[in-house]
Amino acid sequence: MPAVQETIEQVRQIDVDQYKYGFETKIEMDKAPKGLSEDIIRFISAKKNEPDWMLEWRLEAYRRWLTLEEPTWARVDYPKIDFNDLHYYAAPKNQTGPKSIDDVDPELLKMYEKLGIPLREQEILAGVQTSKIAVDAVFDSVSVVTTFKEELKKAGVIFMSISEAIREHPDLVKKYLGSVVPTTDNFYATLNSAVFTDGSFVFVPKGVRCPMELSTYFRINEKNTGQFERTLIIAEEGAYVSYLEGCTAPQRDENQLHAAVVELVALDDAEIKYSTVQNWYPGDKEGKGGIYNFVTKRGDCRGKNSKISWTQVETGSAITWKYPSCILRGDGSRGEFYSIAVSNGHQQIDSGTKMIHLGKNTSSRIVSKGISAGFSNNTYRGQVSAHRKAENARNFTQCDSLLIGDKCGAHTVPYIEAKNATAHFEHEATTSKISEDQLFYCLQRGIPTEAAIALIVNGFVKEVIQELPMEFAVEAQKLIGISLEGSVG
């Protein structure tokens, strides 16, 4: 596999403990004052020219949020967050919705260049049409550019920022927003419902196969800001869409909060494939700074024979708290979850999935690969449940953990609940370290230890990498190599 060679080279080039996305982009920002109150929510709503119903929706969520307590059940440890010490809105100035790439602030473009994100605009302008990915980039609180809009429109696909969608397609948003993750769902989801500033909206109509991969890049740039994005993807009967999400943030000493909500709705025979490469700043060697990534992601297989598949590569963030789930409501629906979670330094990951079998003949598959190094703690927490009427529910779960070094921890906490005699659940979990034999074999052939580890780890996670779209697979492999920098010796 050529990508493996690339990984090794990448690892060689980069200094230990270098977060390559740790730059800050100097752009004038328009910020809301610190703190959270009904006025701030009104401010955000007004800034975005939202209709009244949206403001009401937000306020209701906010009032609900005031009654909720921060959850403490996850195996993560962090000082209490002061929710009044954050800016809930930050937007780059001169932002009047760029029509083309030329209208975009050159500083922003420079940032994209540094990110090296698959924003193929320049290639397309030069007439190089290698691979097509439509991109929506979210910078702090607002979406700055969405590409390929026209081409998608021809196919009938709506891909735009959620603020635009609220204005342009209020009926669709009203119908589906909050229908998978209600405003009352949990502490962070409710907070997000009150203050979300932007995110992506995708609507694929009946029978349409989305002609290209859709992608969003999220970046937190400004100091003391929280990022609260909201993504809503709807695939109508027989539709198909594949969506990619990537995230980065600059290096900062203080912790930053990211609390997103992602909702997926798949109607009869529809399929949604959602891939994430999460590379928020993980903090420095001593565990200072980094993003708190508290995310609620849920897919609703609402229709018959629908399918939702989550694939995630988690290498960043100081703390990750994230359980992309599938509600298998439609008969014959299928949920999949493929995950690679790499933790190094002082990172803490508590992540997994939920597969809720409600309909008949539903099936789900979970493959989770956790890799812990340094002083990190990596927990898989997942739930598989079959309700009374979920006849012939099938689940297969495999959780493998790999430990590199003796100061880190790997944990597995699955919840398996069967309420129907025809359920068929299988769960397997293993924890081990890198095989001495494999390592010896590599070293003997002159591959340095660190590269050998990256090689072996890439083999360990191959099953999940294969599920990623090609462009992301290469990037993910590189990321894993970089994340494990400095984990040995």
Add this chain to the structure above:
Amino acid sequence: MNMQTGMKLSVAETALCEAYDHALGELPGDGAVLAARDVLISDFKEAGLPTRRVEAWHYTDLRALLRAVPAFDPAASAARIGPLVEGSTVLSVVNGVADARGAVEGVTLRTFANALADGTAADGLVARDGDDTIGRINGAFVRDGFVLDFPAGTELEAPVEIQTIQNAGQVHTRFPATFGANVKATVIERHVAAGDNAAFVTTISDISLADGAEVTWVIFQGQGAADTHLGQIRITLGTDAKLRLYVINAGGKLVRQEIHAVVAGEGSDLILRGINLLGGETHTDVTFTVGHDVPNTTSTEVIRNVIFDRARGVFQGQIRVAPDAQKTDAKMSCNTLLLSDEADFSAKPELEIFADDVQCGHGATVIDIDHTQLFYLMARGIPENKARAMLVNAFVAEIVEELEDEPLVEALEGVIADWLDKHA
């Protein structure tokens, strides 16, 4: 745990608090024991019965499930019964009172009531860390039981059977058992009902194995269909010690068996086998934790559940490996046959690992009877219900056979077959 403060006491909580005030005068114990009991009951009052918000009780909401607690019933009648395995030495506890005449050759024995009276039992009454509801209730109310001390080198030919028999009322027993170096022994702990009246039973066995001891401990819980059984087994293993623990549940309405093991000696080995035969309306929860605290230890756990009718089964298992416990080899599996659409089963097998050079794994399955196997038997003229019974029996018998102690295997197969005859 103060999440419940401010909540109104439930009926069962009130009953327990009142029972303590009433029983106080007659509970055995010196000043130190009394002080320990007071701490436990006040901790209990503060925490209340656990709800599903307490992670260790996630699937057994004791506050909701424990509707009422019967009062102490001095008039309840019960009598000792014959041993499970022919030739065993029997130590009986009838309606919560130990038979002081019991004796086992070569073993130092006294009743727990005596140990409470002279205060030697006071230190052992302390609850475990965290949400130890069973430890609190049992410690506050415990009246009797046996203290068994197996001197180093003792090798017993026949099993020792501890039997507790009750009919109505409350029974709180304790069985601290210390096995000296290189002891070889088999102990059967059997909890049965003498009648259909609801009894509330809590029991704690404190098992400690010194270096090189090899012990088989079998718990058979066959209480009545209206009984509550809250059991706890605390285990400490010394260097090269080996404990085989069998826990068989085949009765009770509300059952929780907690097993907490500390593997503290290098080279030690813990073998846990569990069989849960659940039928009727029972709610049975087996919760197991093992801490591998030192290098080079092993543990294997195999749990088999068979669930009929409207029964609910729970298994929670947690393997913890401490930071320096390298070369730990721990494997846990939990297999369930869910045989009714009204039954349910929940499992939470956890791994918590802080050492890198380990082999740990767990597997869990929930399945129906294998239809190809059923077809195979039926194709040979065996009627369906019989074929099913054979397959269910094979599913659990496999585990019993591992014991390699013929009379014991036969006795256990007997009780399992009896149970399946009644329920399958």
